[in-house]
Amino acid sequence: MLQQILRDLYIDPELLAELNDEQKHILFYKMREEQVRRWREREEKRGSEEAALKRMAGLQLKNGKRVQWLRGNDGEVWVWIMGEALGDKPYDQISEELMAERARQQAQKEADELWKKKEAEITQKFRDAMAKEKARIVAEKWKIETEDRKAAKLMEEKIQEELKKREEEERQRGEEQIRQQEGRRAQELYLSLKQAQQCSQHNEKEDPEWIEQLRRSKAADEERSHKARRARDEYRRQSLRAIQKGKVAGLSNLFQGAGLSNEQEVKLAVTCPVPPLTVKVPARKAWERPPRPFSREVIIQWFKAEQLPRRAGFERNTNTIAPWFHGIISRQEAEELLMNKSEGAFLVRVSEKIWGYTLSYRHQSGFKHFLVDASGDFYSFLGVDPNRHATLTDLIDFHKEEIITSSGGELLLDPCSQTKNPPDYGPLFE
Numbered sequence: 001m002l003q004q005i006l007r008d009l010y011i012d013p014e015l016l017a018e019l020n021d022e023q024k025h026i027l028f029y030k031m032r033e034e035q036v037r038r039w040r041e042r043e044e045k046r047g048s049e050e051a052a053l054k055r056m057a058g059l060q061l062k063n064g065k066r067v068q069w070l071r072g073n074d075g076e077v078w079v080w081i082m083g084e085a086l087g088d089k090p091y092d093q094i095s096e097e098l099m100a101e102r103a104r105q106q107a108q109k110e111a112d113e114l115w116k117k118k119e120a121e122i123t124q125k126f127r128d129a130m131a132k133e134k135a136r137i138v139a140e141k142w143k144i145e146t147e148d149r150k151a152a153k154l155m156e157e158k159i160q161e162e163l164k165k166r167e168e169e170e171r172q173r174g175e176e177q178i179r180q181q182e183g184r185r186a187q188e189l190y191l192s193l194k195q196a197q198q199c200s201q202h203n204e205k206e207d208p209e210w211i212e213q214l215r216r217s218k219a220a221d222e223e224r225s226h227k228a229r230r231a232r233d234e235y236r237r238q239s240l241r242a243i244q245k246g247k248v249a250g251l252s253n254l255f256q257g258a259g260l261s262n263e264q265e266v267k268l269a270v271t272c273p274v275p276p277l278t279v280k281v282p283a284r285k286a287w288e289r290p291p292r293p294f295s296r297e298v299i300i301q302w303f304k305a306e307q308l309p310r311r312a313g314f315e316r317n318t319n320t321i322a323p324w325f326h327g328i329i330s331r332q333e334a335e336e337l338l339m340n341k342s343e344g345a346f347l348v349r350v351s352e353k354i355w356g357y358t359l360s361y362r363h364q365s366g367f368k369h370f371l372v373d374a375s376g377d378f379y380s381f382l383g384v385d386p387n388r389h390a391t392l393t394d395l396i397d398f399h400k401e402e403i404i405t406s407s408g409g410e411l412l413l414d415p416c417s418q419t420k421n422p423p424d425y426g427p428l429f430e
Helices: 002-008 013-018 019-055 090-143 144-206 208-245 294-310 329-336 392-398
Strands: 263-269 279-280 346-348 356-363 365-372
Touching: 019 208, 090 144, 090 356, 279 392, 329 346, 346 392, 365 392
Parallel strands: none
Antiparallel strands: 263 279, 346 356, 356 365
């Protein structure tokens, strides 16, 4: 099951809901490790392919154009990150310059509009003055004698030059006024933007809702970092423990010869107050396991076809069903059985979510449920413990001495026996 999840990098939401926090964190850590491994593998393959292409195209591109990446002191492609390179401006300076530029552009826009109005007024003013002066000269020209018309023409030209000169001077004075006003307006806008920014930052810092949101965000970041570190430490601890204990993969050969023979009848003497059952293991038929369990009948068929030959649920080296073993019961039923038990009480029930089991554990503050993957030729906790065990009993006995997670410190101390008669595992052995 774990191999399938890592292969697909996907876990069914219903199955994810069955995992506790420790299992989720470590499973996500493993999935992230798999992503990194695939990325490195892909990058190495791409690098080798690019090197091969370069060698093949080397002769063809010997005299041609080519593109080369600029590389840094470490030999890698040089990457510039704004604000981190030598000589980069700090954020406050960049913010100040942006606000000043924004104020300047706005003031310039306002000044352009104001100058258009001013220019139109000056043009209209001198146009009217010129028209009036021409009308006066024309009216007087008919009153003077013919020999004085040349003098009148010279006077008209002199008046026009005077009016143009006055118009140009007034334009210059207007432009100077507009420039001064633009500078003052840019400073006013800059101070206004600066004040608005400071006021916004001040209000944010004093706003109780914002302060609480910031506190929660920081707390969530710290909690995520802590959980990630804890998941990595737990995974490394479990891996080291697996090496020390010698619980490694490839134990399928241990199952050979350990299963029950066909047509063998096994007398089951259970330790709980339930009459013993006589189990007859039928001859093995062609069994093709579906991708996931979808009914109780299919789960029972799977158990009889795959788990009985592996002695799942039996005590070690005996034909007695273990007191902690239960049938296909729900999480609620498991918690009801463990309700009045002390911390460390546990039971193992057949899972309806995966091909495997669920270990239900009585914790001081409630209950914990750990999925046990039995889809391969070993037994292991899904997402928590990398140890692989040859039998289900090996897994249980192992965690009677070794905790399941370092954060929870779960030790399997007190098996929770059957309370029903007939026992809830009856259909599995019929």
